Amino acid sequence: MKIERARVIVTCPGRNFVTLKIETDQGVYGIGDATLNGRELAVVSYLEEHVIPCLIGSDPRRIEDIWQFLYRGAYWRRGPVTMRAIAAVDVALWDIKAKMAGMPLYQLLGGRSRDGVMVYGHASGEDIEATVDAVGHYIDMGYKAIRAQTGVPGVKDAYGVGRGKLYYEPADAALPSVTGWDTSKALNYVPKLFAKLRDTYGFDHHLLHDGHHRYTPIEAATLGKRLEPFQLFWLEDCTPAENQEAFRLVRQHTTTPLAVGEIFNTIWDAKDLIENQLIDYIRATIVGAGGVTHLRRIADLASLYQVRTGCHGATDLSPVTMGTALHFDTWVPNFGVQEYMRHSEETDAVFPHDYHFADGLLYCGETPGHGVDIDEDLAAKYPYKRAYLPVARLEDGTMWNW
Ligand SMILES: O=C(O)[C@@H](O)[C@@H](O)[C@H](O)[C@H](O)CO
Numbered sequence: 344m345k346i347e348r349a350r351v352i353v354t355c356p357g358r359n360f361v362t363l364k365i366e367t368d369q370g371v372y373g374i375g376d377a378t379l380n381g382r383e384l385a386v387v388s389y390l391e392e393h394v395i396p397c398l399i400g401s402d403p404r405r406i407e408d409i410w411q412f413l414y415r416g417a418y419w420r421r422g423p424v425t426m427r428a429i430a431a432v433d434v435a436l437w438d439i440k441a442k443m444a445g446m447p448l449y450q451l452l453g454g455r456s457r458d459g460v461m462v463y464g465h466a467s468g469e470d471i472e473a474t475v476d477a478v479g480h481y482i483d484m485g486y487k488a489i490r491a492q493t494g495v496p497g498v499k500d501a502y503g504v505g506r507g508k509l510y511y512e513p514a515d516a517a518l519p520s521v522t523g524w525d526t527s528k529a530l531n532y533v534p535k536l537f538a539k540l541r542d543t544y545g546f547d548h549h550l551l552h553d554g555h556h557r558y559t560p561i562e563a564a565t566l567g568k569r570l571e572p573f574q575l576f577w578l579e580d581c582t583p584a585e586n587q588e589a590f591r592l593v594r595q596h597t598t599t600p601l602a603v604g605e606i607f608n609t610i611w612d613a614k615d616l617i618e619n620q621l622i623d624y625i626r627a628t629i630v631g632a633g634g635v636t637h638l639r640r641i642a643d644l645a646s647l648y649q650v651r652t653g654c655h656g657a658t659d660l661s662p663v664t665m666g667t668a669l670h671f672d673t674w675v676p677n678f679g680v681q682e683y684m685r686h687s688e689e690t691d692a693v694f695p696h697d698y699h700f701a702d703g704l705l706y707c708g709e710t711p712g713h714g715v716d717i718d719e720d721l722a723a724k725y726p727y728k729r730a731y732l733p734v735a736r737l738e739d740g741t742m743w744n745w
């Protein structure tokens with residue numbers, strides 16, 4: 344069996360997605376997601392110029408060997424562009440293998456560990472009142488876990504505040520838009536949101552919050568402490584994680600569970616955090632961290648230390664990643680939660696899929712493969728549009744972490 348053809352498909356049904364389609368000499372094909380939000384075409388060129396020529400003629404059943412070839416063989420290891428390209432190949436090959444086996448992907452991974460996958464939705468609002476209402480809306484929709492982000496008075500376009508839709512789409516400008524940040528204002532305001540949420544809805548739902556890398560370690564520790572009475576499911580990206588040691592300081596001060604890893608691309612980004620039990624949830628996902636083959640290694644390491652998974656699942660992760668992640672989540676023994684930001688109708692139409700939401704859980708389907716396809720004719724109707732993530736500056740103009 345041979346790989347006959349591989350193509351990259353770029354489409355923008357409201358936002359950009361990069362998809363790799365691998366076709367075999369036996370008529371079976373697989374697809375993988377390679378989207379890197381705000382830097383999409385770098386991955387397109389990496390795939391087209393440097394990866395696809397090496398794939399043609401190789402045996403698509405040799406998933407592990409192809410992974411190692413692309414990782415070790417490049418000499419230049421890791422990084423978001425490389426690892427997304429590898430992820431796209433890996434996912435397309437798992438799709439092919441599962442289709443050939445006539446099985447849904449989770450069966451190949453080891454079978455079902457649970458009936459459905461608990462997901463968290465994104466509730467946000469301009470201020471506490473609006474955010475409390477938004478959380479109520481998610482509770483009404485049946486969500487068991489809800490992430491709450493509020494605008495902060497005096498802070499321009501605070502992170503995570505949507506525009507009245509079920510999703511928050513940050514990459515929306517032809518050049519990066521400038522948002523604001525003020526740590527002391529947020530440190531005083533965010534705990535009030537969670538106090539109000541617990542007061543209004545009680546303790547029956549899981550609540551989550553994303554700090555989006557904004558706080559220094561000691562500020563993150565302060566936030567974690569202030570949030571303790573409200574029993575969060577997790578506090579995410581409370582401080583940047585390039586220095587994994589930084590989490591030790593946060594950890595020493597608070598029992599609020601910590602999650603990190605949506606921007607990690609290999610096990611090495613998370614190794615110290617996991618082995619030292621500095622976090623509770625690892626947020627790496629399929630497209631970000633080298634596909635099923637590599638994410639499985641991360642999850643296995645994490646399981647030794649009782650760290651659970653919490654795959655990133657914002658709208659820039661295409662339905663291909665979402666579908667694959669759901670098979671992964673259905674199997675992985677140390678599952679925690681899956682992020683679920685709904686895609687637009689246009690996106691869902693370009694990527695027909697068999698997963699569905701019911702009562703706060705997502706269920707992967709039973710179609711052989713990962714259960715997500717691409718409608719190429721429809722995809723062609725939405726040409727690529729350059730879009731950037733915003734940047735953040737402090738009041739005095741200093742660049743900060745967005
Ligand atoms: O937790 C999350 O989902 C995020 O932090 C994302 O909204 C993130 O900002 C985007 O995926 C960036 O592309």
Ligand SMILES: [Mg+2]
Pocket residue numbers: 553555579580605
């Ligand atoms: Mg996040």
